[in-house]
Amino acid sequence: MHVGITTLSDNSADFGFLAEWGLSLLIDIDGFKVLMDTGMGVSTVHNARLLDVDFTGLDAIVLSHGHIDHTGGLMGVLRLSGPKKVVAHPDIWKPRFSSRSHPGGRGIGTPYSRKEYERNGASFVLSRDPVRLAENVITSGEVPMRTEYEKLDEGLFYEESPGERRPDPFNDDLSLAIKTGRGLIVVLGCAHRGPVNIMRHLCKVTGEDHVYGVVGGTHLVRADDERIQNTINDFKELKIRKVVCSHCTGFKAAAMMADAFGDRFIFNKAGMRLVFDIE
Numbered sequence: 001m002h003v004g005i006t007t008l009s010d011n012s013a014d015f016g017f018l019a020e021w022g023l024s025l026l027i028d029i030d031g032f033k034v035l036m037d038t039g040m041g042v043s044t045v046h047n048a049r050l051l052d053v054d055f056t057g058l059d060a061i062v063l064s065h066g067h068i069d070h071t072g073g074l075m076g077v078l079r080l081s082g083p084k085k086v087v088a089h090p091d092i093w094k095p096r097f098s099s100r101s102h103p104g105g106r107g108i109g110t111p112y113s114r115k116e117y118e119r120n121g122a123s124f125v126l127s128r129d130p131v132r133l134a135e136n137v138i139t140s141g142e143v144p145m146r147t148e149y150e151k152l153d154e155g156l157f158y159e160e161s162p163g164e165r166r167p168d169p170f171n172d173d174l175s176l177a178i179k180t181g182r183g184l185i186v187v188l189g190c191a192h193r194g195p196v197n198i199m200r201h202l203c204k205v206t207g208e209d210h211v212y213g214v215v216g217g218t219h220l221v222r223a224d225d226e227r228i229q230n231t232i233n234d235f236k237e238l239k240i241r242k243v244v245c246s247h248c249t250g251f252k253a254a255a256m257m258a259d260a261f262g263d264r265f266i267f268n269k270a271g272m273r274l275v276f277d278i279e
């Protein structure tokens with residue numbers, strides 16, 4: 001089995017590529033092509049051009065949640081890809097805010113309406129449950145919060161009705177599992193519901209008992225040392241062989257992971273191509 005993951009957008013970039021806060025990963029599973037997230041703005045399309053990526057060949061687009069750093073590039077991708085299936089959770093259009101940077105709360109939600117994306121070729125599959133994209137590829141659906149130490153980010157909100165802001169529960173936080181002969185490859189967006197909760201949930205959904213590789217954002221950027229250490233301990237318990245974390249992982253968590261996993265840790269960047277060839 002061949003799984004290739006090309007990072008089109010990330011907070012950091014390899015030589016010659018554009019860095020931008022956000023995430024977009026092009027995943028090729030034995031020729032089945034999924035775009036997981038679309039970055040914040042211009043970097044996904046810009047870097048895709050440098051890498052000769054042809055978006056018309058995509059089989060599906062998955063949006064991990066309704067934050068602009070994951071959905072902001074969707075319109076640009078659709079203009080190049082033509083009509084595509086877009087898999088996400090129905091809550092991705094809830095207005096989203098961050099209390100950081102601006103005291104009144106800065107809007108950080110999906111930038112266009114469903115109708116505008118549909119006019120540009122998106123056909124949405126919106127589901128609270130796991131969606132099977134291909135034989136060995138499935139989305140998580142809603143992830144139950146079970147670990148004691150993985151908490152939601154208290155600086156992030158959604159608007160229930162105009163002016164009524166509530167802490168964001170991130171019901172829409174989706175991840176992806178690829179079933180391989182050596183365990184799951186889990187692809188995270190921001191992991192707002194906690195990377196360990198997500199991986200344990202995906203093991204349950206797929207009937208696997210361990211995770212071969214994890215790729216994406218872990219949202220440990222504001223976590224204390226204790227939470228980071230607990231996460232690392234549980235990654236070890238899941239027997240993860242490849243830890244490829246970036247985006248909202250943050251410098252400290254990435255450094256602690258690099259220390260804990262050595263050569264098994266990769267700090268991912270825009271422009272990098274990862275290849276998992278699994279017997």
Ligand SMILES: [Fe+2]
Pocket residue numbers: 022023067069070189190217247248
């Ligand atoms: Fe993010």
Ligand SMILES: [Fe+2]
Pocket residue numbers: 065067190192
């Ligand atoms: Fe996010």
